[in-house]
Each structure stands twice: as C-alpha cells, then as structure tokens.
Amino acid sequence: MGRALAVIIWILTLGSVSLFFVKKWWFPTAISSHAPALDQQFLITIIVVGLSFTAAQVGLGYMVWKYRDRGQTERALYSHGSNRLEVVWTIVTAVIFIGLAVMGQSVWASLHFNQPPADAFKIEVVAQQFQWNFHYTGKDGVFGRTDPGLIDDSALNFIGLDETDPNAKDDAVHSVIAIPSGRPVELILRSKDVIHNFWVPQLRFKQDLVPGMAIRVHFTANRPGKYELACAELCGQLHFKMRSFMLVLPEDEHTALMGLPQDQFQTRMTELLAKYPLPTN
C-alpha cells in the first residue's frame, strides 16, 4: 500500500508539472510594454512553485515508501523534532516567499505609482450590463460633459453625453476600444450599474470598473492587432457574453481615425475591425 501510494503521488506530480512544461496551453503572446517583466516574474514564481511542489511531493512519496510498516520489530524513531530544523526552514521559506512578494511589486508599481505622461491617449470606458461603451474625445482631446440623468439607452445615449456641451460635438461613443500602438494609454473607468472588469488577456492587465468611481489606469500596448475584450467580474445574467474588441492601431492609422467626424468614425471602425484578424495564439 505504501509503495502504491508513493507511486501514485509521484505520477500525479509528474503529470501536474508536465502540464506546465509542455506549454500546449499557455499565456497568449503579450502585447503590452509591461508584459515581458510580468511574464518574467511569473516564470520565476512558477519555477519556485514547481520546485517546491515537486520537492514536497517527492519527499512525501519517499517517506511513504521508505517508512511503511514492514512488520519489523523495531519501533519508529522516538523524536519530538528539531528546533534547529524549525529555525532553518522558517527562515529559508520566509526569505523566498517574502522575496517573491517584494519582486512581484515592481510591475505593479510601474503601472500604479507612476502618472501617465501628459501626451497619453485618454479614453473613457463606461461599462454597463452587458455592453462596453468607449467614449472618445474626438479631435479636440477634451471629453464632452456627461450626466447620469441624460442616460437613455433607448435613444442610444448610453453614457449620458450632453449634446449641448461644445466639447461633446466631436465626441464619439463606440463599443470597441481603439488605441494607438506604442503610445501610453490612460483609461478612465466607470460603470453605470454594477461592477465590471476590463480584461484583455494579451495585455496582462485587469481592472475593475466600479460604479460611483472613476478609476484611472494606464498602460502601453505595442503590437497592432485586434484582441478580444472580456468582462472578468461577474456582472449578471449575460456576463459571459459581455464581449468586445480592442484594436491596437499603428499610430498614424489611429491618429487618422481620431480625426474623423462621427459618422465616418463609425464606418472606419467597422473597416478596421474587418481588417485585423484575431491572433492565433
């Protein structure tokens, strides 16, 4: 029984670890400037995790194999432990674990403790059950006034844009987010109803959109293409269908798009969505 258990533990360990080694299922190719550092940190962490996991399971299997009752007359070892070992493994794990936690802060700090540069592309995100609304400033670079009292879904004014505000004249609202490649992007995240979450796997980035708050986050995407955007915070019945796209456009294509008047903007978005295929990995 002891040997069978040891072998099963080792097989399960091998199976579990190899699932991470074969990389048949892995992160999609990253498209943001902070992603390489983050992927590196993941790799370091998963190696530590894999080694600790394997060591513990192999050790457990070894004990179970070696120290099974073989009907021998000698008793087990009479030992209450070793303070020296306790100190050693407490310190070693503390250094490794807390070391990882400290290392894991750098990408976080770069995203959250720095202000985005002044020339960052700003876009307002207004989520609702089960739809994304992206508010573009248009040419003037200024968001038109919005007011919850003006929201009228049936009239397609999803974000409550005040049409009488001069700054709103050139604003566009679209369900797809189009951002420039290689230029910092600042999102201003809002929600009309419940909590949603902005999640593009390739970005390695996620942030809740909380009603009552305007959360500002920034990142830089650097690989043009079309990516699926998902809501990653349970928001109700059709949460699983709250899908849209993120277009990362070469800077000139993006600048041209932003300069278009509203009606042409919509047409051009449709063309761009058709132009870029979804990534294959």
Place this chain on the structure above:
Amino acid sequence: MSDETHDAVHRHPAPTSFIRKYIFSLDHKVIGIQYIILALVAVLVGMTMSVLMRMNLSWPGTNWPILGTLFPGGAPDGMMTPEFYLSLVTMHGTIMVFFVLTTAPQGGFGNYFLPIQIGAEDMAFPVLNMLSFWVTLVGFIVILAAIFYSGAESTVGPIGGWTAYAPLSALPNSGPGQGLGMNLWIISIAIFCVGSLLGALNFITTLLNMRTRGMSLMRMPLTCWAWFTTAVLALLSFPVLLGGGILLLLDRVAGTSFFIPGGLYVSGVLAGTSPNFPPHTGGSPILWQHLFWFFGHPEVYIAILPGMGATSHILSTFARKPVFGYRAMVFAIFAIGLLGFFVWGHHMFISGMSPYSAMTFSILTLSIGVPSAVKTFNWLGTLWGAKIRFSTPMLFAIGFVSLFVAGGITGLVLGQTSLDLPMHDTYFVPAHFHLVMGVASIFGMFAALYFWFPKMFGRFMHEGMGKLHFWITFIGVYCIFVPMHTMGMVGMPRRFAQFTEYEFLASLHPLVVFVSISAIVTVLAQFLFYFNVVWSIFKGKKASDNPWEATTLEWITTSPPPHDNFAGILPTVYRGPYEFAVPGAPNDYLMQTEPEPGEHPAEVGGNGHNGHKH
C-alpha cells in the same frame, strides 16, 4: 469560577426520551453527529450543483430532458439558461463554504471530540450548543428556500456568486434571482453567523475552563489547538459578516445606501425615477468587499485549520511516532490564525482599492505561506523514521498533505500584486482555492470520519470501500483541479455560463471536457462513501475502545462513549498527546493517562481544571 457552579453548568443527566436524546439533545456528541449529518446532506446538494455546472460548461447547448423536467424555468427544453447556471454557481459556493466546510470540521468533529480530548463531560454551555446547531439548521432551511423561492422561476437562487458583490447584490432589479432569492440568501447567512458565534463562544470557554487535571495547554492534542484557533477566528470574523449582511439587506429593503453609489442606471431605469428604484446615493461598493473579505479570508482558515489538526493527529497515530515539532505546530496554527486577519486585501488588488495597500497585503499574504510551509515540513518530519500503517484514515491524511501543498503553493502566484493582474478572476483562482480550502479540508474530514467512526459508532467503516473511495477521489481531484490552472493562464474567466463566445478560449475545450469527466467520476465515487457510512453504522466490523492504538483521551473511554464521556470518573493526564515509540515502554504507545512509574497524581503539573469528582 468555582468548581461547584462549574459542575452545575455542564452537568446534566442522561435523557431518556427519544426527542431529548436524538433531536433536541444537549449532548455534545449527538450535536456533533447532527452537524456531520447536516454537512453530509449539504455537500450532496453542493456536489450535485457542481456536476450540473460542469455539464453545462462542457456540453453547452445540449438538451438534458431530465433537467427540463426538474427545472422547467431554469432549463426550458432541458437547456440550461445562463441565469440558472449563475444561480448554481452562487448556491454551490454558499452551501459548500458555509454549510459544509464550516459545519463538519468545527461543529461536527470539534463538538464531538474537543470535550472528550480535554477530558470534559460536555461543552461548557450545552443549551447554547444545542441552539447553535438548530440555528444553523434554520439557516440551511432558509438557503434551501432560496432555491425554491428565488423570485424568478428561472433560477435556484441569486446569481451574484457566494461573495455577493454590491451593487449587483444590493439592487433587486439587477437580474433574475436578485429579488426575494437574494433576501433569503442574506437572511440565511445572517442566521448562520449567529449559529457560528454561539458555537465559537462555547468552544473557547470549554477549552479554557474545562480541561481535566494535568491537561495543560501544551499537552492538548493538535486537534484541540486547531478547533480553538478556529473558534477565535469565527468569533472575530462572523460578526463583521453579520453586520455587513444587515447593511446589505437595509440597502435592498429600506432604501439605505451603504454599498450603492449615486447616479446608477440599471435595466433602463435611473435611480430615483421609479418607486422600485430609490434614489440611492453616496454608498461604496468597495466597502462591501472589505467587510466581506475581512470575514471571508479568516473563513478560509476556519475551513482548513480543523483539517490540519486532524491530519497532524492521524499522521502521528499511524506513523506510530510523536508529532514532529509539536510546539512549532502550535505556533504555526497561531501564526496562521493571526496573519489570516491581515491578508483579506489580496482578494481586492484589482478592485479599485489603493494600490499602496495592495502592496502591504501582498507581502503579508506571502508571509502566511511561511507557517503553512512550516506545518508541511513538520508533517514530513513526522513521517520521517516512522512505521506507517496504511489504514484508510492515514491515506486521507497523507492525501491532505499532498493536496494542501498542491493547492497552497499556487498562493505564491496569486498573492503577488503584479501576477494578480493576469490571474485575478480566471480559473487559476478556483483551481487554487478548491484544492486548498475545498478538497484538502474535505480530505481532512474524510480522514477524521474514517478515524473516529469506530469511536462514534463502535464499528469500523469498511476498509476496502474506504480505500477504493480514497484512490478514486485522490486521483480524481488532481485531474479536476490541476488543469484549471492552465485554463487560468490562457485567461479563461470564472463564472462564465459558457465559453462559446470567445475565440481565445476555444483551444481549452478538450481540457474543459476532461475536467468535467473527472468530476463526474469523482462524484460517483462519493456515493460509495455514503453507502459505506450507512452500511458501517449497522454492519461494520465491531471496534474495541482503542482500535487504532492511539494515545489521547477519546480512546480511554468506551466506543461509543457514555453520556458523560468517562462514566463519572474524569481522567488525569500525565503526558503529552503523541507518545508513540517511547523507548523502554511496554507498548509502542503511551496513553496520556499513563503515569510515570512512581508518579503521584497530586504531583501532576499543568494548569488544567481540577474540578472533577473522585
């Protein structure tokens, strides 16, 4: 407290009527079994829900005629609606976390064995003990009511998940099931909080005041340390959830705005423009998350600590060897309990909470891995040089260690602020917490039940069935939860009713099906366990008083123990709980009640209670 009043408090004659003996019993042993039965019923409901969820995820759009018959609203023509799926998500989580993982480990085994292991006749407050069970049962009935009266016929409860994030949970108009079903959910949890608080008070008082002569704190079995720490966690965390739940209910029914900000526009209606949608303003959705997780994280340890205690206890017994580093184990339990209160923010890194506090929470979170690792090292140390007997409880205890490592170690990934950015709310998270707080805890309870069953019922559980149950379950849970990690890395979000909408999830389909098949096989094996339990109560092999040759006080009394546990003579304790393989001793185990040669009871040290009769 004087000895006389003390006795008056916990002494009560053996009941004679059926109702006082088995239904409204004051006997901690009967109450413990009642809790275990409650958990066995609840886990069946929760498990069935998980199978329904897996079926929907793997074979979306399939018609299951039986589903259509049972739930004509939730699965018209046998095809599951998304809201039905989400209500299953909510109820599976709620029932498993509250009514399984918080009842059996603590209310069940703790109730039954804590008083016996410390040499007491009963809990300190038997009436309170009875009330805590019946209050908890009322909570369970209310949550079942939420299944049947969730307002919309298309769900079996609210759809907001067991975490009930506001404002989804605070707004009755935010979706199907969020009306009456959500109110019932909150009321059920509030009732459950009260039941747990009563239980926690009882555990703490009993352990501190009612230890028998010689039972100093450091002579207690590790199970008692685990139950005690769990009770302290429950005492400090459940009131916060209770308070939060009341505020949430007020937001829903009294028009307050604790968690609801102004200017919401839900289902085509602006707040304040309809009688059904009061003019909420000024609330904070994140406040709910703080209150919930301030409870919710200690809750994780409430679920797992008793399993850790049982595992230590059982490993030592079947390794025929003292627990390695008893003192370190006690400190580790304390460290986990203490740190457990300062890590809740790791559930909220991406919630909009201050990124600076996220950093603090991250470092504290990875720190809690240290006492967890210390426990693992000590379990391995206990097996080192052992002489292991592979009975079913031992298999499950070893399984616990394996699964605790497998589930716990990925906390190193999720606890890091940066890595949470891609991992949060993906399948990596359910993979992690199901292994560690779900399956590992359950393995602790399986080990405990197979181990203590002979004491509780005077008969063994069937070893052959037990072992088969172990093999299938052990392999099964690895096959279910390890692949979920890779799903999370690809980016698969949790709580999706279907994965058909996204192209980036398409490649995962074979894994999803594999997980579902593994889940179904594993669930089927649990029926073997249920059969074994019932069969063994009546037909199991008769057990002696100390069939496992163990050392602690529950093994000096009869199987099952008499009404007052020790037939009127409380034991005196002379030594630590895990004296196996003592050189020179006649047997390879020394009972805690075994005096040193020539030792007189009066010389026994320790600060335990001395008030027993002689």
